[in-house]
Amino acid sequence: MPHVERGMKVGLFGGSFNPPHAGHVLVSEIALRRLGLDQIWWMVSPGNPLKDHSDLEALEARVTASNSMVEDPRVKVTAFEAVYGLRYTAETLDFLKRHNPGIHFVWVMGADNLASFHRWQDWRGIAQTFPIAVIDRPGSTLSYLSAPMAKVFSRHRLDESDARRLPTAHAPAWTFIHGPRSTLSSTAIRKARASRTQGKKPETDKMP
Structure with missing residues (x-):
């Protein structure tokens, strides 16, 4: 885990990062600025239990790609x-709560994940462990009103001005x-890559 000092405010941004892209960087920048964070960790996961892993790049490759995207030293890539x-x-x-006493952690996620948050294992427990910052994403702006998590914990929502x-x-x-x-998404990037690969014609032997 990245080094932290007691009293630090640290954002936890988990995901497959398959692949990482500028949208991840933007979410991190917004979280750092609006929440006043000292660090934000890109927690590159072995694989999301709710997603198909058939096109999941190797963990080492995703960590390397994530590090290549990061320029702000406050963004830490970890696996x-x-x-x-x-x-x-x-x-x-x-695990983090037990091993990092005195650190103010915040779970950071895109609004596109809020709609399915209630499908996560022990989602109520997650919400009761650390504060959660939901960052707006295209097509998900109203999820803070309609998502099951938003409804269950409606009285615990802070206005974004706070x-x-x-x-x-x-x-x-x-x-x-x-x-x-x-508007970038890892899924769209993978589909575009697959489409380009399938669209390529096989190379033929060339005359010397």
Whole structure:
């Protein structure tokens, strides 16, 4: 895990990063600025249990690609979940809470994940472990009203004007942050790559 000092405010941005892209960078920039974070960790997961792994790049390749995207020294790329055999977010957050006393962690996720958050293992437990910052994504702006998690924890939502209070708030606490949105997605990038590969004609032998 990246080095931290007691009292730091740290964002936890988990995902497959398959592949990482500028949209991930944008979410990180917004979280760092609006939440007043000291660091944000890109937690490159071994694989999302809710997703198909057939086109999942090797973990080492995703970590390398993520590091190549990062320029801000406050963004730390880590794959500690694989090292410690942590598969579910609930397990990861419990592990971090036990091993990092005095650190103010915030779970950071895109609004596109909010709609399916109730399908995550022990999602209520996740919401009660650390505060959650939901960053707006195209097509998901109204999820803070309609998502099951948003409804269950509606009275614990902080107005985004108070976002800087979130890292030190007691869970459950969450906020929805509007801002610039990127249309990029890892799924779309993979599909575009696959389409280009399938569209290529096989090379023929060339005369010397």
